Amino acid sequence: MTTSRLRRLWKNEYFQTAIMIVLIVVVVFGFWFGLRFALNTNYPMLAVASGSMCLVQPNQCDGWSHPFARTLHTGDLIIIQGVNASDIHPGPYPVGDILVFHKSPGSEELIVHRAIGETTVDGQIVFITQGDANNAPGPPPGGLVPASLVVGKVILRIPWIGHLALFMRDQSGVYLILALIIIIIAVEVVISIAGSKETETKKDEIVDKTPET
Secondary structure (H helix, E strand, C coil): CCHHHHHHHCEEEEEEHHHHHHHHHHHHHHHHHHHHHHHHCCCCCECCCCCCCCCHHHHHHCCCCCCCCCCCCCCCCEEEECCHHHCCCCCCCCCCEEEECCCCCCCEEEEEEEEEEEEEECCCCEEEEECCCCCCCCCHHEEEEHHHHHHEEEEEEECCCCHHHHHHCCCHHHHHHHHHHHHHHHHHHHHHHHHHHHHHHHHHHHHHCCCCC
16 A cells, blocks of 8 residues: 555544544543553452442442441442452451452352451461441351452442442443443544535535636
8 A cells, every 4th residue: 555545544534533432432442451560450440339338328339428438338439459368467357457359259249348357277267357337247148258269359439430340340330331332433523524514515616716827
């Protein structure tokens, strides 16, 4: 392909839109995998889906009324860092680290609870976990979580942002987000084409008005 063809292709609005979409996808995936590497966990960001860690009134655990209260609300976005078992510090609220762990071996379900104690079972470290809003340790039974099931500890929470992730878990929410993306891209293409046609029209008008010598 010659240089002139490459230049014409680069100036094409459809080509520019396609490049923009590819760059957005690359940046998003690059950020995600980079975050996984930097924080040493496969789950660097999660949305809080329940109120088991919420210490305000149950009907106020959505985070809208007390967004900066010292607790985890439904809809919070939490940042998680993978750590060694020896670097986890258990203790009662608010001292103990908040852990994210698999509910059971082989399960993809994740739970966010505080490590309130530590013990050893068959030579392995096991954490006793409990939701701040719960009256007793658990789940799993007794709140006993082997260190091998822990994916990391919470190092930061961001109010509200997790609501978007929770909304997208619903199928209708995914369809809506995809529809919005398609609409945005379509509008971008239409604007680009309209702008190109307007430029060409102005050029034609200038040519028509140019006096012959």
